[in-house]
Amino acid sequence: LESFLNIWTDRPRIPQDSLYQLEEEFTVRTRREKLTALRKELREAAGEGAVTLVCGLDDVVWLTNLRGHDNPLYPFFHAYMVVGPDIALLMTDQRKVTAEQAEGLDADGIFLVPYRETEKFLSHIAAGAKVVLDPHKTPVALFEALPDTVEIVERPDLTAALKAKKCARELENIHKANDLEAAAVIRLMRWLEKTVGKETITEYDVGQKLNEFRARSELYLQPANLPIVGFADNAAVIHYRPRKEDSKKVIAEGFLLFDVCAQYKCGTTDLTRTVALGLLTEEMKEDYTDVLKANIRLASQKFPLGTTGDLLDAIAKADLWNKGKNFRHGTGHGIGYVSNIHEGPGKICVEYAPAFPYARNTPLEEGMLFSDEPGIYRVGRYGIRIENSIAVREEGETEFGTFLGFEVMTFLPFEHKAILAEKLSEFEVNWIRDYYAECRKRLRPYLDDEEFSWLEKKTEF
Structure with missing residues (x-):
């Protein structure tokens, strides 16, 4: 029975x-x-x-x-x-x-x-x-x-x-949480560069190592997800979570994707980076560049007050759709404050999401915090996702009404080895340069001289 x-x-x-x-x-x-x-x-x-x-x-x-x-x-x-x-x-x-x-x-x-x-x-x-x-x-x-x-x-x-509409002081705290998490991830990236190909490590080890770096901050509370760490074909499984007993070895080739979330006393973070561990094909670089362009597209999009997340999801995916590409998840979900990683009532998603039944009818409002996480997943080969947190802010009034936009909350280098710079517009190049200037400014207080020197090299563009 x-x-x-x-x-x-x-x-x-x-x-x-x-x-x-x-x-x-x-x-x-x-x-x-x-x-x-x-x-x-x-x-x-x-x-x-x-x-x-x-x-x-x-x-x-x-x-x-x-x-x-x-x-x-x-x-x-x-x-x-x-x-x-x-x-x-x-x-x-x-x-x-x-x-x-x-x-x-x-x-x-x-x-x-x-x-x-x-x-x-x-x-x-x-x-x-x-x-x-x-x-x-x-x-x-x-x-x-x-x-x-x-x-x-x-x-x-x-x-x-x-609670979805964070006030100014809460957003300041969330910025700090993201800076602390970015510092921990920078240490993880440096560790990967030094370790992959020289020592035996697994996908599971990557998530555990990140927790060690996070613990250096007195404000760190706990992980906020079971780390999504996928190497090679495993990265194409959108929510793949490695287990200690059977996770894949990470070697010096292709892509490694990690989607990691954390709880700090000052906020909740959610970010994803895809890093190159070895040689990449032209297709990999084209896909990565397209994902980066989609990430920038949403982060820089202005929209009138009253706009719902499904419309913004379509805008973020439009260029991918025109190339016959897609990813089968929303571009963004709400993020809580020392709370849920997935928070309602809003969501940047075309598809109906049972856990968020009001998402397609909920206009985005100032102070709401979302992820910005486009991706491309080639089943059996590799997966790419780039994720930052973004907060809705007012952009001003025109004769056509009130307009909103986004403030980026996560500052962390992209993978330059995977970017086809000639495919970027002048706007996108300038956006990345401004983003990198803010990376250096925000993260300098949290890094030692060697770590900051590494960051400077990674943000030359």
Whole structure:
């Protein structure tokens, strides 16, 4: 019977580690400010007296400014919240909450409820109350626990939309997180140059080595993905993750692709680079150049307020499509703040994404953070992807309305051995030169003299 029902019989126990509070310089916005903003949205969505059910763990940590250890990749803890006009309830394992944290929550009007009593509390919501919830994020058990006498208002999650728009100080912190991650990746790149072809290393080793370099920063918390490190044909598997026991040896030929994510106290990072370890064919260089051009195309694109991500995805892919090329994933996904790597409600993707049901109807707004990650994957041969983080910013007003654009957040060299410079436009060449000047400026404080000398050589263009 267990086999037939696919029951998870060996499920590990939920960790019992205590929660931790992010320092004020990293939280930026207080719990009170966030709750005030949520209540304003709640009133506009359903009127006075309405309550909302918050089910996303990323939404809970954003509202509470607390983080946990329940997941090895995301700093979350198991919890739900109910937020009303005058009160907020946090349903979680109270053993994880320190006395000081509980006192702080109480002072901000957030009261603790045992996690196992969530359904009981929901069943006692007053008759006639309006309960705002997202049907795509609400567990069936919690939905069924609500009394028949309440009015359900189904709509996209209110908290998700609020936290997607990072404020200026949060974006400053995210810049710092990306600079710290870039410094760690530069050390990884230098290690690859010195090691590949001289020592035996595997795809798995590459990801582990990066964690060593990350750990040099006191602000580093944990990896935010199982490293995607693909050598040669494995790089053509879009989300290939090597295992220690059977990962491919990395040798001095072709391409190595690594897509790596990290959690720092000051932000969440997601970047991809494809590096040449040996001789490249003309086709490889043409594909790499086309991917770089697509990356620049999105990063430099201006668009009117109200534009959705699917339209920008098509713009980023247009030149590839005209050459009969494509990549079967979105050009960009939302990125959280010391939170999820994939964050809604927006997404730069033509295809429907079940995990982000509102993506194609969500306009991009100032402060939203996305990945910019075009690629080309030749099955059985090689794969290429180049990824930076980009933040939506206002570009100004014209007689045709408000226009938005992107600010690049990730600064790291591209692979010059793979670029066909003659295929680049004058705009693209100047864009790369400006980008490299910013690379040197931003990363100088995080590198020693030898590392910075390496960076200077890699950013000559």
